[in-house]
Amino acid sequence: xxxxxxxxxxxxxxxxxxxxxQLIWGSLSRSLVLSSRRRIPEFSSFVARTNTCGELRSSxxxxxxxxxxxxxxxxxxxxxxxxxxxxxxxxxxxxxxxxASVKKILCEAPVESVVRVSGTVISRxxxxxxxxxxxxxxEIKVKTAELLNSCKKLPFEIKDFVKxxxxxxxxxxxxxxxSFQMQYNLRLRSQMVMKMRxxxxxxxxxxxxxxxxxxxxxxxxxxxxxxxSREPGKFYSLPQSPQQFKQLLMVGGLDRxxxxxxxxxxxxxxxxxxxxxxxIDIEMSFVDQTGIQSLIEGLLQxxxxxxxxxxxxxxxxxxxxxxxxxxxxxxxxxxxxMKIVDISDVFRNTEVRFxxxxxxxxxxxxxxxxxxxxxxxxxxxxxxxxRKVAADHFNQEVLPxxxxxxxxxxxxxxxxxxxxQSLELIRLMELxxxxxxxxxxxxxxxxxxxxxxxxxxxxxxxxxxxxVLRDPAxxxxxxxxxxxxxxPKEENPGELESAHHPFTAPHPSDIQLLYTEPEKVRSQHYDxxxxxxxxxxxxxxxxxxxxxxxxxxxxxxxxxxxxSHLLQALxxxxxxxxxxxxxxxxxxxxxxxxxxxxxxxxxxxxxxGYDLMSNAPDSxxxxxxxPYHIQVSWPVDSEAEKSSLDHPHHxxx
Ligand code: ASP
Numbered sequence: 001x002x003x004x005x006x007x008x009x010x011x012x013x014x015x016x017x018x019x020x021x022q023l024i025w026g027s028l029s030r031s032l033v034l035s036s037r038r039r040i041p042e043f044s045s046f047v048a049r050t051n052t053c054g055e056l057r058s059s060x061x062x063x064x065x066x067x068x069x070x071x072x073x074x075x076x077x078x079x080x081x082x083x084x085x086x087x088x089x090x091x092x093x094x095x096x097x098x099x100a101s102v103k104k105i106l107c108e109a110p111v112e113s114v115v116r117v118s119g120t121v122i123s124r125x126x127x128x129x130x131x132x133x134x135x136x137x138x139e140i141k142v143k144t145a146e147l148l149n150s151c152k153k154l155p156f157e158i159k160d161f162v163k164x165x166x167x168x169x170x171x172x173x174x175x176x177x178x179s180f181q182m183q184y185n186l187r188l189r190s191q192m193v194m195k196m197r198x199x200x201x202x203x204x205x206x207x208x209x210x211x212x213x214x215x216x217x218x219x220x221x222x223x224x225x226x227x228x229s230r231e232p233g234k235f236y237s238l239p240q241s242p243q244q245f246k247q248l249l250m251v252g253g254l255d256r257x258x259x260x261x262x263x264x265x266x267x268x269x270x271x272x273x274x275x276x277x278x279x280i281d282i283e284m285s286f287v288d289q290t291g292i293q294s295l296i297e298g299l300l301q302x303x304x305x306x307x308x309x310x311x312x313x314x315x316x317x318x319x320x321x322x323x324x325x326x327x328x329x330x331x332x333x334x335x336x337x338m339k340i341v342d343i344s345d346v347f348r349n350t351e352v353r354f355x356x357x358x359x360x361x362x363x364x365x366x367x368x369x370x371x372x373x374x375x376x377x378x379x380x381x382x383x384x385x386x387r388k389v390a391a392d393h394f395n396q397e398v399l400p401x402x403x404x405x406x407x408x409x410x411x412x413x414x415x416x417x418x419x420x421q422s423l424e425l426i427r428l429m430e431l432x433x434x435x436x437x438x439x440x441x442x443x444x445x446x447x448x449x450x451x452x453x454x455x456x457x458x459x460x461x462x463x464x465x466x467x468v469l470r471d472p473a474x475x476x477x478x479x480x481x482x483x484x485x486x487x488p489k490e491e492n493p494g495e496l497e498s499a500h501h502p503f504t505a506p507h508p509s510d511i512q513l514l515y516t517e518p519e520k521v522r523s524q525h526y527d528x529x530x531x532x533x534x535x536x537x538x539x540x541x542x543x544x545x546x547x548x549x550x551x552x553x554x555x556x557x558x559x560x561x562x563x564s565h566l567l568q569a570l571x572x573x574x575x576x577x578x579x580x581x582x583x584x585x586x587x588x589x590x591x592x593x594x595x596x597x598x599x600x601x602x603x604x605x606x607x608x609g610y611d612l613m614s615n616a617p618d619s620x621x622x623x624x625x626x627p628y629h630i631q632v633s634w635p636v637d638s639e640a641e642k643s644s645l646d647h648p649h650h651x652x653x
Contacts, residue, residue: 054087328452538580
């Protein structure tokens with residue numbers, strides 16, 4: 001794999017970017033557009049080498065070359081394989097007396113030492129070519145060698161197939177970055193961002209603007225990190241996103257903004273989140289929802305890696321209500337079926353007690369998912385663990401119902417299923433013999449959420465048994481739209497909170513409901529989902545100060561003083577505007593198929609939020625805290641903590 005990836009990444013870059021004639025910015029945009037005609041990069045300009053290790057081929061035969069790289073391995077003091085970011089090349093170590101010093105350097109330097117060698121490109125003797133290596137037809141007859149730096153005994157081998165714990169990888173991240181996989185992930189990320197910039201700036205006139213990361217507290221939304229200031233009792237906050245700034249840029253007439261923006265959220269440890277992460281953040285004036293959606297579809301299509309199946313646009317779209325009812329989540333994985341089916345009507349006259357009880361309530365429903373050939377693949381212990389998930393996390397009962405050969409049911413409720421119900425169930429759920437249905441009863445939202453979760457659990461179980469449900473080469477995009485504007489607060493369901501953020505505009509046809517039944521108002525908020533992960537979200541914004549004030553103060557009970565600058569700005573002729581942010585880390589993670597977003601970030605935090613390489617966050621002596629007028633209030637049981645800060649050791653290391 002190591003060998004051809006870089007060429008694959010750069011393939012296609014030699015051709016011009018396409019629409020070079022759409023000049024809307026006069027001479028400035030002309031030069032911008034033309035400079036984006038890219039060629040295969042010149043990897044050896046300005047440095048002490050003539051070529052990269054990975055680029056040499058038979059066409060270079062006879063050339064004198066100088067290469068720099070790391071010693072990958074050595075064979076019998078005769079051959080040495082040298083590696084750089086571009087690939088591997090075999091060196092022939094000279095054996096004659098006159099080159100004894102060269103031989104000594106190359107034979108004695110430990111693996112992963114960094115060397116510079118010069119020599120001639122020669123062809124390998126017949127029969128010794130290595131067809132698995134792009135450089136496998138040739139080798140370098142070394143004439144001179146220089147040890148640039150020696151490598152100590154490594155904490156782990158720099159080979160992708162050598163397994164190492166993630167904590168060790170993060171502790172020695174600079175070594176981990178030498179692996180093929182990390183090189184591929186970071187370079188692909190850079191390529192995609194480059195194409196995105198090109199698409200936004202050069203093809204569509206967006207302006208790349210940096211916004212501050214020292215800001216103030218934003219009401220609602222995610223928890224923010226605070227930064228002490230020298231003014232007593234005053235703190236900055238690290239923004240959870242550039243949301244307010246990008247809206248203010250629209251008021252400022254910038255019209256089309258984007259930024260590869262660093263965002264910060266203090267959400268505690270979550271396995272697939274990072275306290276700091278990157279968004280492709282976008283805002284436009286005079287746009288509606290379809291405008292933003294088309295822009296994003298074009299952006300992804302344009303920046304999509306050429307070695308993947310092309311992105312097909314437009315992306316399908318589904319309402320929030322439909323997503324919840326059919327997939328039990330607002331981020332459905334649409335690569336496979338197993339949809340939730342409402343079977344309440346089948347059981348209206350049932351004798352099964354618990355179904356009867358639920359259906360007698362006003363919001364009671366009976367729902368099920370079908371697991372194709374579940375009888376074949378699911379073991380008794382799987383069914384037990386499924387029922388346990390339902391009981392522990394949802395306080396819900398789940399009944400497995402097996403359809404056996406000859407249309408016989410096997411289930412605790414089998415004897416109560418009447419002939420008519422049986423036929424109706426088979427028809428509604430399109431059941432085949434050997435299928436299993438998981439049936440639950442309860443309030444709509446709760447029943448759907450449970451089955452949505454079980455749907456994914458069962459997909460994992462089936463895939464662990466060899467069934468292919470989610471094709472890894474498939475990228476299934478989906479817009480989820482028509483979200484509610486507000487949701488009941490988790491800690492206090494009597495109060496409302498924004499489903500997206502408080503700047504999201506209500507659906508135009510629901511405005512009147514704001515003053516009567518705000519919980520029923522739909523919003524102009526859209527999420528982009530890829531293979532069951534949310535990779536972006538945005539909205540058309542409120543540009544009317546009065547409406548914004550009403551939502552903040554009256555409905556959300558927020559302190560409007562915190563946002564007086566924004567409310568004031570909206571009053572000075574703010575244009576209608578909207579935008580979106582794509583989660584770059586998650587997107588690249590899905591594109592590369594990496595197991596975690598930490599694998600697409602050069603220096604990520606561990607899932608508990610530590611930097612295992614430098615041991616951040618770290619303690620600060622009390623005298624250094626003085627200028628900030630703060631002191632640590634140690635928890636009661638603090639002695640152990642204090643000493644662990646003095647001798648840092650993190651749970652993950
Ligand atoms: N700022 C929003 C977020 O971070 C995205 C947006 O509405 O544009 O989720």
